[in-house]
Amino acid sequence: MTLVDPDLLFPADPASRAVTRDLYAGVKDLPIVSPHGHTDPRWYAENNHFPDPAQLLIVPDHYIFRMLFSQGIRLEDLGVPTLDGSPVETDGRKIWRLFAENYYLFRGTPTRLWLDYTLENLFGMTSPLTPGNADAYYDAIAAQLMTDAFRPRALFERFSIEVISTTDGALDELSWHAMIRDSGWKGRVIPAYRPDSVIDPDFEGFLENLERLGSISGCDTGHWRGYLDAHRNRRAYFKSFGATATDHGLASAQTANLSAGEAETLFGKVRAGKADERERALFRAQMLTEMARMSADDGLVMQIHPGSWRNHSPAIFQKFGRDKGFDIPTQTDYVRALKPMLDAVGTDPGVSIILFTLDETSYARELAPLAGVYPALKLGPAWWFHDSPEGMRRFREMTTETAGFYNTAGFNDDTRAFPSIPARHDVARRVDCAFLGRLVAEGRLRDNEAHELAYDLIYGLAKRAYKL
Structure with a gap:
């Protein structure tokens, strides 16, 4: 018995399936390029054993615990830590048993695909996880996690990761990245500059964050020009550790293009804590354009991840903090929202801005055009x-006809769950090969073109888009 069908996600019709098998065989073992994600650089720096199966696979993965919470299972019972240190379950075996009892909830979801792939290909488990074999699963996985072959660096190499980017706040001193660099290990782990905490006036502790930004950059963040210089300083610092990209996770894609005087006046109101809601939104919009201008100067690729209503449940946010499954997609405008920034840098081929969306209705109508x-x-x-x-x-079907393949940025896994990285990339490789296989079977692509595209979609485009 196996958990993963060899023809998983391949087309049902024989002609397309045959081409897809051939395409997949040519790319399935390519190195992984992971240009955007949320794994902890501390893992690679310290290279310690992961604690137990629950702490590795369940506790840090909001894809898992949000589904379980939706069925009435408390986050405390899943070991998710609280901000005030109030008690949560710490027995990994109990958490694992609870997870196994409810594994059926993930039927038909991508989480199920990723988990089955991880359980089989990483840990050698070939029987479906059930409450009856939960303890046997736990013991087998826990034993493997205590071996050197399952330390973070060994897994990094086993996964054939060529490069991975973490996502790091603008105020991060990058001490774990320094430890990685100084260790002599050859694995390429680079940071990405995430300045949300110092460009979003609604971010908790924003004014204190501005003070900290000035302190660590040596720039006067009490004034507009000094504030911009502080960002330039931090971006250069991140680049010294190999960063090639910035990342911006604001609620809206709105941009602005104010004059220097208008921007300075607006910053003064924000800095004084006197900006109203409209002015705070305008400041975020202006800062996206300023970040784009800085990218034109320093070459960092700009990623914009808008359209999420972060921390939709205030009760969960207050008790557990950010990234606990309560970020919800919203309708997002791009054509009007991005115009001020595009007026400033959009026709500059030296600038690279990668757009993401949680609003699929925008693919064909706005983003692809x-x-x-x-x-x-x-x-x-x-x-x-x-x-x-x-x-x-859906992404390929709605964007290819207008943007083609080469105006896309390949795949990134965007995960906090380290063991799921190869699983996520395998799913993407299968889906892209299936899409190309269908085009070949329909006479819309030549076979050699499909092979070239498969390589680029899975490997080449991400390296080029992120300057890796």
Whole structure:
């Protein structure tokens, strides 16, 4: 018995399936390029054993615990830590048993595909996980995690990761990245500059964050020009550790293009804590354009991840903090929202801005036409809630006819769950090969073109888009 069908996600019709098998065979073992994600650089720096199966696979993965919570299972019972240190379950075996009892909830979801792939290909488990074999699973996985072959660096090499980017706040001193660099290990782990905490006036502790930004950069963040210089300083610092990209996770894609005087006046109100809601939104919009201008100067690729209502449940946010499964997609405008920024840098082929969306209705109507004409724009892959076989297919179907393949940025896994990285990339490789296989079977692509495209979609485009 196996958990993963060899023809998983391949087309049902024989002609397309045969081509897909051939395409997949040629790319399935390519190195993994992971240009955007949320794994902890501390793992690679310290290279310690992962604690237990629950702490590795369940506790850090909001794809898992949000589904369980939706069925009435408390986050405390899944070991998710609280901000105030109030008690949560710490017995990994109990958490694992609870997970196994409810594994059926993931039927038909991408999480199930990723988990089955991980359980079989990483840990050698070939029987479906059930409450009856939960303890046997736990013991087998726990024993393997205590071996050197399952330390983070060994897994990094086993997964054939060529490069992985973490996502790091603007105030991060990058001490774990320094430890990795100084260790002599050859694995390439690079940071990405995420300045949300110092460009979003609604971010908790924003004014204190500005003070900290000034302190660590040596720039006067009490004034507009000094504030911009502080960002330039931090971006250069991140680049010194190999960063090639910035990342921006604001609620809206709105941009602005104020004059220097208008921007300085607005910053003064924000800095004084006197900006109203409209002015705070305008400041975020202006800062996206300022970040784009800085990218034109320093070459960092700009990623924009808009359209999520973060921390939709205030009760969960107050008790558990950010990234606990309560970020919900919203309708997102791009054509009007991005115009001020595109007026500033959109026709500059030296600028690289990668757009993501949680609003699939914008693919064909807005994003593909924009990326299909502006040299500065590329489309990021199906993201977050749409990082699924159906979501990936919809992305290709709705963007290829207008933007083509080469105005997209390949695949990134966007995960905190380290063991799921090869699983996520395998799903993406299968879906892209299936899409290309269908085009070959329909006479829309030549076989040699499909092989070239498969290589680029899976490996080449991400390296080029992220300057890796």
